[in-house]
Amino acid sequence: MKNFFKEAQSIEGEIIRWRRYLHENPEIGCNLPKTVTFVTSTLEKMGYSPKLTSNNGIVAVLDSKNGGKTLLLRADMDALPIMEETDLPFKSKNKDASHSCGHDNHTAMLLGAAKILMDNKHLLKGRVKFVFEPDEETTRGAKSMIDDGILENPQVDAAMAFHSMVGKFLNTGQVAYSRGPAMASADIFEITVEGKATHGASPEFGVDPINIMSHIQIALNTILSREKPQKEPVVLTIGMFNAGSVPNAIPNKASMSGTLRTFDQSVREKLKNRIIEISTGIAKSFGGNAKVEFKMGTPAVINDLDVGDEIVSYVKEVIGNENVIDFPSAMGSEDFSEILLRVPGVFLWIGMGSISQGYNFGMHNPKAIFNEEGLVYGSALFAHCAVKWLENNFSR
Known part of the structure; x- marks a missing residue:
């Protein structure tokens, strides 16, 4: 099996550059001109033909042309209306917005996975649909994209998403999984x-x-x-x-x-x-x-037990059993739930710095700083899980 973690490490500099551009240029809701231009142009350079939805969402498909199923991978793109209070050299240039929830991380991770998978298209047994969602913070983005048909043409069979966790218990590169209910409505x-x-x-x-x-x-x-x-x-x-x-x-x-x-x-x-x-x-x-x-x-985020357990087994192949943490349900919310209402899938947390590692401010805090060493884990896990899930669920 291809070592996707090494592949992700080989493009770590690119992933970090992508993330830093997005971090410096946060945009809110559906009004994401710089973000959309950056993501679409980056995908086009990789060989994709991204399409825009009515709310400035982005969809790109990688098709192996040999039948099989379709796995959707999602990243959200929008920022928060919070002024950043860090001393990072790439801090937000927009005083009215910041990526204090880590959506810049998610977008960069998925771009990294898109590059890795395009370079390894011959390993795919099916299709990967990359979805870059706007307006997640208002919980309107996913539903709008669904109304525009992102679960069709090709029809999506399963879905997967990561969310950064910082300033809590999850160390960099670790993954937290909730079996069944994950986040509240x-x-x-x-x-x-x-x-x-x-x-x-x-x-x-x-x-x-x-x-x-x-x-x-x-x-x-x-x-x-x-x-x-x-x-x-x-x-x-x-x-x-x-x-x-x-x-x-x-x-x-x-x-x-x-x-x-x-x-x-x-x-x-x-x-x-x-x-x-x-x-x-x-x-x-x-x-x-x-x-x-x-x-x-x-609605509530409810992880499908079959797809969730299977995807997590592939996560463990990359980071080890000891780095996958059982996580109780959280009372926060996430509109990836709209996708999980319609197709089986899994929502996972990925560590971007814990309190024990010196990261003391959590998501939505203007002082939040994310450990960029976690980015390669996200890209590698997206890519590895996509290849494995499509292979093990292949049907012509």
């Missing part, structure tokens, strides 16, 4: 309460939306202790509360926003309905009105 909601404005000295002539909202917030917390299955992980967080503009008047409206995170789809739907029922019911009882709007949502 996430639903962002906004509750708007309409009352009746009045002077602060005469509250009896109005309907206080702040009072109503406070009662709603307290009542929502009781969902977790009294209504959800006690063995089912659920997190409900209120992160925003907006009302009023002066201290001596009761406003006409108040609003608050939060997130609901679950793993079980039936629990998710039940609790979404209860948020609506509780909010509207309490508002009505105080003489006001409430409107609940679910603005964004993505």
